Amino acid sequence: MVQLLKVHGSQNKFFILDQTQLTHKLSSQERVALAKHITDSNDGLLHGADGLLHGADGLLVIDDSDHDGALGSMEVINTDGSIASMCGNGLRTVSRYLAEKTGQDAFKVATQDSDLAVHKETDLAAGVPTFSVEISPVTFNKESLPFDHLGADQIIDQPIPEFGVGVRFTALAVPNPHLIGFGNFKTMKPDGLKVLGTMLNQRNPYFPDGVNVSFAEIQGPDTLFVQTFERGVGLTNACGTGMSAASIAFCLNRPELAEFEKTITVYNPGGMVKTRVHNNDGEYTVDLIGNATFTHEIEIPEADLHANDLTRASVTATDEQDAYDEFVGSLDNGRF
């Protein structure tokens, strides 16, 4: 039997599969097929949960890593089967899984583009296990997203009228691609986010590989509200790399309201995280600090994973969601 987990970071929900348990590891094709099936909002596992549209937003696959200081590797598969280079909310849950598996509290996790430093943090609230994960590398040039036909090699705090009125945009890769729009939600209208996110994640002249699109609202000094339309997923409760990218843009574009090295509170439809942006001579990294909640334990025969057959999966809920709901209820952001 193989153990999987259903987890979330700010209610950005994932399944975790630790491949090191398997006698025969899943091929890349099998992992993609499993990701699309298990997260499907109709016939996936735990589908129709209280998330936006999907029972889950992706599958995180853990494997061994021989990289110095890395306790494992993380592969990110979006619900549509596309592979993402990074996943901030997911990395917090993978970090907790590896910490509990090994008894270590500070280590690295190998991701597609780099080995990222992670560590256990003081819980944000009782019963809300909390981890800090490094988000990097950060680049702005159009080749790294990629984007084109926007009239410049970098988009930093620019209006783009064809994308939205009353919104200023910043494009950056962390390293997955993000387009962050700053404005206020009244003018941006949440359906504006869905319209723009949908347009930029189907065939379009600007972002050939698609892009995660976030609307960010400044709520005060060092305080943001961010919602994301995720590439390969759609609207989610939160996007860790999106909230991190928005924090970088906040520090760059509004230095009178947000400072490097200072803790930023980022509210989202799924709760709240904290970020700290570091500026090492123009090289940016972000500490993303937030919950790593395990909501369900799943057991399934290994052969069924290879066959992408979920009918014999047995699911047991943990008691962690209650503590998380308590935490969200306590937030004084006036949006919950």
Ligand SMILES: N[C@H](CCC[C@H](N)C(=O)O)C(=O)O
């Ligand atoms: N959909 C994203 C990957 C997941 C990122 C998000 N879940 C996060 O927490 O960073 C992409 O295709 O780049």
